[in-house]
Amino acid sequence: MRARARRADHRDVTRQTGRRRAAALAVVALALAGCVPSRQEPGQATAAVADALAEATSAGETTRIAVGLLDDGRITGPVADTVLLDQLRVLDDAESALTTLVPPDAASSARRTTGLDAVGDVSDAVVAARAWAAARSGGDLAGDDSVPASADDLLAELTTALDATDAALAEAGGP
Amino acid sequence: MKKLLAAALGILTAVGGFVDIGDLVTNAVVGSRFGMSLAWVVVLGVVGIVLFASMAGRVAAVSGRATFEIVRERLGPRAAGANLLASFAINLLTLTAEVGGIALALHLASSVEPRLWIPVAALAVWLVLWRVKFQVMENVAGLMGLLLVGFAIALFQLGPDWGELLRQAVPPSPPGAEHPASYWYYAVALFGAAMTPYEVFFFSSGAVEERWTAKDLGTNRVNVLLGFPLGGLLSLSIAACAAVVLLPAGIEVSSLSQVVLPVAQAGGVLLLAVVILGIVAATFGAALETALSSGYTLAQYLGWSWGKFRRPARAARFHLTMIVALLLAVGILMTSVDPVAVTEMSVVFSAVALPLTYVPILVVANDPEYMGEHVNGRVVNALGTVYLVIVVVAAVAAIPLMIATGAGS
Numbered sequence: 001m002r003a004r005a006r007r008a009d010h011r012d013v014t015r016q017t018g019r020r021r022a023a024a025l026a027v028v029a030l031a032l033a034g035c036v037p038s039r040q041e042p043g044q045a046t047a048a049v050a051d052a053l054a055e056a057t058s059a060g061e062t063t064r065i066a067v068g069l070l071d072d073g074r075i076t077g078p079v080a081d082t083v084l085l086d087q088l089r090v091l092d093d094a095e096s097a098l099t100t101l102v103p104p105d106a107a108s109s110a111r112r113t114t115g116l117d118a119v120g121d122v123s124d125a126v127v128a129a130r131a132w133a134a135a136r137s138g139g140d141l142a143g144d145d146s147v148p149a150s151a152d153d154l155l156a157e158l159t160t161a162l163d164a165t166d167a168a169l170a171e172a173g174g175p
Numbered sequence: 176m177k178k179l180l181a182a183a184l185g186i187l188t189a190v191g192g193f194v195d196i197g198d199l200v201t202n203a204v205v206g207s208r209f210g211m212s213l214a215w216v217v218v219l220g221v222v223g224i225v226l227f228a229s230m231a232g233r234v235a236a237v238s239g240r241a242t243f244e245i246v247r248e249r250l251g252p253r254a255a256g257a258n259l260l261a262s263f264a265i266n267l268l269t270l271t272a273e274v275g276g277i278a279l280a281l282h283l284a285s286s287v288e289p290r291l292w293i294p295v296a297a298l299a300v301w302l303v304l305w306r307v308k309f310q311v312m313e314n315v316a317g318l319m320g321l322l323l324v325g326f327a328i329a330l331f332q333l334g335p336d337w338g339e340l341l342r343q344a345v346p347p348s349p350p351g352a353e354h355p356a357s358y359w360y361y362a363v364a365l366f367g368a369a370m371t372p373y374e375v376f377f378f379s380s381g382a383v384e385e386r387w388t389a390k391d392l393g394t395n396r397v398n399v400l401l402g403f404p405l406g407g408l409l410s411l412s413i414a415a416c417a418a419v420v421l422l423p424a425g426i427e428v429s430s431l432s433q434v435v436l437p438v439a440q441a442g443g444v445l446l447l448a449v450v451i452l453g454i455v456a457a458t459f460g461a462a463l464e465t466a467l468s469s470g471y472t473l474a475q476y477l478g479w480s481w482g483k484f485r486r487p488a489r490a491a492r493f494h495l496t497m498i499v500a501l502l503l504a505v506g507i508l509m510t511s512v513d514p515v516a517v518t519e520m521s522v523v524f525s526a527v528a529l530p531l532t533y534v535p536i537l538v539v540a541n542d543p544e545y546m547g548e549h550v551n552g553r554v555v556n557a558l559g560t561v562y563l564v565i566v567v568v569a570a571v572a573a574i575p576l577m578i579a580t581g582a583g584s
Contacts, residue, residue: 058427065424065436074443078286079432079451086430 045108048101049115050172052094053165056119059087059094060162063126064155070133071151077137084130091123111172118168121161129154183310184385184398187317187460188228188378189406193217194323194413195269195461196276196431197518198368199454202410203434204583205361206417207426209350210343214411216362220369221407223562225399226555227533230540231375232395235382238545242379242536243475245545249535258531259476263469265528266373268521270465271504274300275514276458279431284451290509297505300462304497309384309483316460321405322453326412329441329450335419343418360576360583363569364519367526369407370566373468375532380471384484389549416441430515469500519582526573529566537563 066083069075075083098116103109131147132154148154194202205213231242238245243262247255277300278292303312349358378398387394416437421428428434431454439447467483474481474493481493508514537559540551551559577583 054425055427057425058429061424061426062433062436065420065426065440069436069439075436075439075447076444079283079435079439079447081286082283083432083436086432090429 041104045101045103046111046172048097049108049111050169052097053115053118053169053172055090055094055097056122057162057165057169059090059126060122060158060165062087063122063129064158064162067129067132067151067154067158070136077133080133081130081137084126084133087126088123088130091119091126095119095123111168114168114171118161118165121164122158125154125158125161128157183313183317184378184381184402186321186398186402186405187313188374188381188398188464189224189402190317190320190323190409190457190460193369193403193406193410194320194457195518196272196279196454196458196514197269197522198410199276199413199434199457200428200431200515201361201364201368201519201522202413203417203421203428205365206414207421207428208353209358209361210418210422211340211411211415212343212347212349213358213362213365214344214414215347216365217369217407217410217414219565220366221403222558223366223370223565224374225403226558226562227370227536228375228378228403229395229399230536230551230555230559231379232382232387232399233392233549234536234539234545235379236387236391236395237389237547237549238539239383239388240545241383241471241475242375242532243472245539246532246535247476249538250531254531255476258528259472261524261528261531262372262376262472265371265521265525266465266469266472267500267503268517268524269371269373270462270469270500271507271512272514272518272521273458273462273465274501274504275508275512275517276431277455277462278508279514280451280454280458283432283435284455290511293505293508296459296462297501300459300466301498301501303463304466304483305487305494309381312463312483313381316456316463319456320453320460322449323409323457324412325438325442325446325450325453326409326416329438329446330412330415330419332441332446333416333419333437335415340415340418354580356576357580357583359572360580363526363573363576364522364583366565366569367529367573368522369410370529370533371522371525372528372532373465373525375536376468376471377464380467380475380482384482386484392549466497466500470494470497523573523577523582526569529570530563533563533566 063084066075066080066087070077070080095116098112098119101112103112128146128148132151135147148157234245235241240248243255243259246258250258274293274296275289277296278289281287281292281296282289349355382391382395385391413434417428417434420437420440421433426433435447435450435454438450442449470493471481473479473496474490477492479492480490482490485493487494507517537551537556539545540559541556543550
């Protein structure tokens with residue numbers, strides 16, 4: 001009688017152990033299923049491009065305000081420099097978001113390339129704005145052709161870059 | 176002037192609670208993304224903090240006990256210990272953000288790398304905590320923080336369409352381009368910032384520092400009724416400036432330097448200088464508040480001798496706690512963490528910890544053993560109960576909203 005009960009207990013324990021193993025295997029299988037190369041749906045990739053472009057637009061518009069204010073003498077050189085430096089960090093993040101994106105199809109890849117170009121153009125304009133602000137604050141940048149001669153030149157360059165960003169953003173389904 | 180100085184404790188507390196570094200940026204983010212559609216949260220937060228700070232001040236004045244002493248007495252050592260852990264961690268995060276905020280403000284004024292300013296800022300905070308009398312400290316930091324009224328002046332100088340601002344605020348609803356979850360995430364963050372627990376710890380401990388008695392209940396009322404609504408107004412002014420200048424340009428605020436652009440546009444270099452000085456004072460005041468709150472909470476929980484009215488040698492562990500907290504803050508900042516991100520996190524986590532602080536205050540304010548004839552009236556109790564429900568809802572919703580929205584992004 002006892003032996004039969006023990007055998008029944010043993011079968012229960014074996015069954016429970018089997019179930020646990022199966023559950024553990026299922027967990028491992030699920031975990032391994034997640035270990036595939038990073039891949040996004042086309043909609044997610046386009047949204048990521050649009051987010052990065054929106055950040056670039058924001059940085060460009062902030063630069064436009066800062067340049068206008070510095071030109072009017074309404075902000076000091078250090079404040080303008082800090083504003084522009086902060087925008088370069090934003091653009092760096094936007095560029096990083098685009099370079100690390102894995103496009104799932106050709107259309108997303110093309111949008112990403114257009115987006116990277118547009119973000120690069122805005123970055124160039126902000127870098128130029130920083131050089132212009134430094135020159136205006138007395139920096140020894142005379143003779144450097146990369147420094148815009150006036151705020152108007154700089155704002156024109158910025159407008160061109162922002163137009164390209166707007167076009168890329170519209171293509172990516174942004175506002 | 177005498178009345179204004181009498182309200183310095185409330186003003187300093189409110190400036191820290193409503194316009195510290197995280198709030199400065201969060202208010203501008205909210206204004207640039209949601210216009211004035213979250214103004215109702217600031218109003219809700221002002222009424223809530225006026226209600227509970229008034230209770231905490233009254234309890235301190237009548238019983239001579241600060242809030243955390245009461246939290247431990249009413250909740251017992253275990254529950255109060257959990258509260259202490261949560262409060263201390265949030266305080267430390269906020270202190271870290273404020274020291275970083277002072278450095279960011281000085282970076283804005285000087286263009287010198289913020290990491291060079293961090294040790295200077297922490298040393299200055301410690302020197303004030305060590306050497307300067309409580310009343311001098313609250314008067315100078317609180318009243319200098321009022322320079323942030325420059326945001327309100329800037330708003331008038333910008334000459335906004337007031338009708339449009341009102342239309343954004345009433346009826347409150349998220350703008351079409353924004354996801355409702357992000358809207359509610361920022362609603363909880365603003366509410367958490369307005370009612371952050373360190374405000375009542377600091378305010379009630381400050382009342383004990385100033386040796387308030389039942390005779391000072393009028394001063395308590397002046398402090399809460401002047402200080403906190405003023406903090407709320409400053410907060411709304413920052414959001415409105417961003418809504419007028421940055422929202423139409425499609426600018427997403429991510430740094431302190433963007434927050435001051437509307438001020439420069441409105442008032443030029445002079446007003447900008449006033450506001451930057453105000454930002455330094457507000458973040459410095461908030462750093463003092465949070466450092467003191469770290470010392471207050473730990474000392475009050477463990478029954479140590481505390482208070483700036485005592486010489487440092489007579490409250491050595493209280494002062495040591497503040498020194499350690501400041502060193503930890505500097506250490507965290509030296510990892511190049513973004514102070515603004517730190518304070519945004521601290522505001523959300525403080526929303527989670529709100530019920531642990533406000534329940535005991537409401538209980539004690541109704542206890543005749545502590546309060547005698549000064550127990551809460553019916554209206555205050557009804558409002559307090561309504562606010563406890565809101566506080567619990569905010570506490571429950573905070574973390575899921577933060578995860579669902581990727582911290583509002």
